[in-house]
Amino acid sequence: xxxxxEEFLQAYLDGELDRxxxxxxxxxxxxxxxxxxxxxxxxxxDRWVETALNEAxxxxxxxxxxxxxxxxxxxxxxxxAQHGASSTEQRRQKMMKKSYKKWMTGTAAxxxxxxxxxxxxxxxxxxxxxxxFRIDQVEMVKLTQSDLQEIENWMNAAxxxxxEIKGIGKIWVDEQTRQxxxxxxxxxxxxxxxxYALPSAPQGYHISTVNVSxxxxxxxxxxxxxxxxxxxxxxxxxxxxxxxxxKPFALTVPQTMQFEFIxxxxxxxxxxxxxxxELHYTIIGAPEIKVPEDVDLNKxxxxxxxxxxxxxxxxQQLAGIENWxxxxxxxxxxxxxxxxxxxxxxxxxxxxxxxxxxxxxxxQKDGKIHSLTAYDSKNEKHTDALIxxxxxxx
Amino acid sequence: xxxxxxxxxxxxxxxxxxxxxxxxxxxYYPHIxxxxxxxxxxxxxxxxxxQDVFLKLYHADRSRIDNIPxxxxxxxxxxxxxxxxxxxxxxxxxxxxxxxxxAHCPSxxxxxxxxxxxxxxREVLTEMDERDRTLxxxxxxxxxxxxxxxxxxxxxxxxxxxLSRARTKFRTMYKQMRGYCK
Numbered sequence: 405x406x407x408x409x410e411e412f413l414q415a416y417l418d419g420e421l422d423r424x425x426x427x428x429x430x431x432x433x434x435x436x437x438x439x440x441x442x443x444x445x446x447x448x449x450d451r452w453v454e455t456a457l458n459e460a461x462x463x464x465x466x467x468x469x470x471x472x473x474x475x476x477x478x479x480x481x482x483x484x485a486q487h488g489a490s491s492t493e494q495r496r497q498k499m500m501k502k503s504y505k506k507w508m509t510g511t512a513a514x515x516x517x518x519x520x521x522x523x524x525x526x527x528x529x530x531x532x533x534x535x536x537f538r539i540d541q542v543e544m545v546k547l548t549q550s551d552l553q554e555i556e557n558w559m560n561a562a563x564x565x566x567x568e569i570k571g572i573g574k575i576w577v578d579e580q581t582r583q584x585x586x587x588x589x590x591x592x593x594x595x596x597x598x599x600y601a602l603p604s605a606p607q608g609y610h611i612s613t614v615n616v617s618x619x620x621x622x623x624x625x626x627x628x629x630x631x632x633x634x635x636x637x638x639x640x641x642x643x644x645x646x647x648x649x650x651k652p653f654a655l656t657v658p659q660t661m662q663f664e665f666i667x668x669x670x671x672x673x674x675x676x677x678x679x680x681x682e683l684h685y686t687i688i689g690a691p692e693i694k695v696p697e698d699v700d701l702n703k704x705x706x707x708x709x710x711x712x713x714x715x716x717x718x719x720q721q722l723a724g725i726e727n728w729x730x731x732x733x734x735x736x737x738x739x740x741x742x743x744x745x746x747x748x749x750x751x752x753x754x755x756x757x758x759x760x761x762x763x764x765x766x767x768q769k770d771g772k773i774h775s776l777t778a779y780d781s782k783n784e785k786h787t788d789a790l791i792x793x794x795x796x797x798x
Numbered sequence: 799x800x801x802x803x804x805x806x807x808x809x810x811x812x813x814x815x816x817x818x819x820x821x822x823x824x825x826y827y828p829h830i831x832x833x834x835x836x837x838x839x840x841x842x843x844x845x846x847x848x849q850d851v852f853l854k855l856y857h858a859d860r861s862r863i864d865n866i867p868x869x870x871x872x873x874x875x876x877x878x879x880x881x882x883x884x885x886x887x888x889x890x891x892x893x894x895x896x897x898x899x900x901a902h903c904p905s906x907x908x909x910x911x912x913x914x915x916x917x918x919x920r921e922v923l924t925e926m927d928e929r930d931r932t933l934x935x936x937x938x939x940x941x942x943x944x945x946x947x948x949x950x951x952x953x954x955x956x957x958x959x960x961l962s963r964a965r966t967k968f969r970t971m972y973k974q975m976r977g978y979c980k
Contacts, residue, residue: 411958460919
């Protein structure tokens with residue numbers, strides 16, 4: 405090997421050489437005093453620059469940087485509202501496309517939630533006005549790009565008025581739920597003092613912020629006449645049972661807690677797990693659904709599954725979920741930017757979902773749904789490391 | 799209806815999260831504010847700049863952005879130094895903030911550089927070519943060559959050379975600055 409140039413030395417120092425090159429150069433350094441001394445100089449410059457930057461751009465002392473993200477977001481929304489009018493046509497189209505996707509995935513989830521209402525046991529035991537059951541499993545439902553396309557095409561071609569779904573039902577939230585906002589704590593200590601039990605952070609991490617969203621109940625009522633008119637308009641064969649008309653459904657989501665974990669050693673975390681050195685952990689209590697007692701739930705489920713904008717692939721998956729009455733389907737998109745696979749987390753079955761900007765684990769344990777997210781990059785995935793961090797949180 | 803939206807988000811967590819700007823904002827905002835604060839020192843100024851950076855991200859075509867943290871970091875550095883340059887009071891501000899910093903860090907033995915050295919480094923960074931500055935700051939924030947290449951829009955293969963030159967230039971400018979000051 406010839407004596408390399410400055411740039412090569414720099415790349416060696418920055419760990420940007422491939423294994424072969426690195427090996428070759430290490431061997432070369434053994435017997436080349438010239439390169440050793442140049443290497444030493446480069447190293448010194450590198451250290452000096454690093455120290456100079458770290459010192460000159462040191463983070464202000466902790467008391468100064470209690471960052472309130474919630475307030476910042478509210479301010480941002482206000483600004484968006486002011487700037488909204490000036491958005492371009494192109495941007496609007498992009499937004500519409502996104503809202504289709506979002507709407508669709510939300511709908512697919514809602515379809516199964518409603519579909520899940522069709523439990524025979526619920527009908528058998530229907531002596532109360534409402535029957536109650538809990539969702540305590542999660543299942544991934546795959547959506548392909550062509551599914552998305554299909555939905556988008558359907559939305560574009562849909563007859564006038566179909567997109568306007570107002571009036572086919574109403575959805576509202578308890579007065580009580582509206583009044584109690586979520587609570588935000590800057591430190592684990594504050595949250596503990598407020599009486600919340602906290603999970604143990606994985607090794608090398610500590611809890612930085614805690615966000616507690618209180619239990620909330622969402623009520624829904626369907627106007628079957630209008631809903632059936634809509635189904636007829638879109639040429640779906642199935643109809644909603646008239647008995648459903650104006651009957652109350654309720655979905656209760658218990659308290660949800662979100663935690664931010666910060667790595668004690670950010671440099672280390674950057675190398676092994678994700679670039680931001682932060683993890684987000686969410687615990688969602690199992691949602692509970694109350695349904696009217698005398699409704700033919702099987703019929704309701706098939707009606708929902710027959711909605712024309714749910715692609716065949718999705719319908720099959722939804723219909724094929726075992727224990728569907730207790731399962732929360734989580735739709736996800738598959739393409740070259742997203743990948744999902746089954747994993748074992750804390751000894752139970754879970755899923756890892758990898759996208760361009762994040763790796764996301766979800767599993768169900770002790771009647772609760774848990775998720776752990778690392779924000780990383782497309783080219784650096786450390787899913788196994790993330791799973792072992794999750795295992796440390798038991 | 800806002801609760802309904804929140805619910806939808808929970809249900810379809812996996813697939814909409816990357817689409818969801820609020821999620822992006824809340825994830826990266828604390829990190830970005832801190833990063834900007836390292837440069838501009840004042841919290842309120844940093845918060846304003848962070849708002850601008852996120853507004854820019856909001857209006858950008860995010861499907862074309864490979865790496866959101868890298869994009870945000872580059873944009874923050876750019877905006878922070880723009881603010882410093884356009885702020886006529888920056889010298890007084892820097893001084894004031896640095897005095898505050900000293901008040902918070904009484905163990906001055908731990909500080910490797912003297913106060914004048916720190917001011918010189920900050921001055922060099924302000925005066926420096928934007929590409930060199932971005933490369934240096936992002937490199938020492940832990941981004942790799944590929945991310946640097948995207949951030950300053952050059953080929954990956956030339957990052958090593960540019961970075962090496964930027965380091966040397968940085969030291970040269972610093973030496974001149976210190977010499978000139980004395």
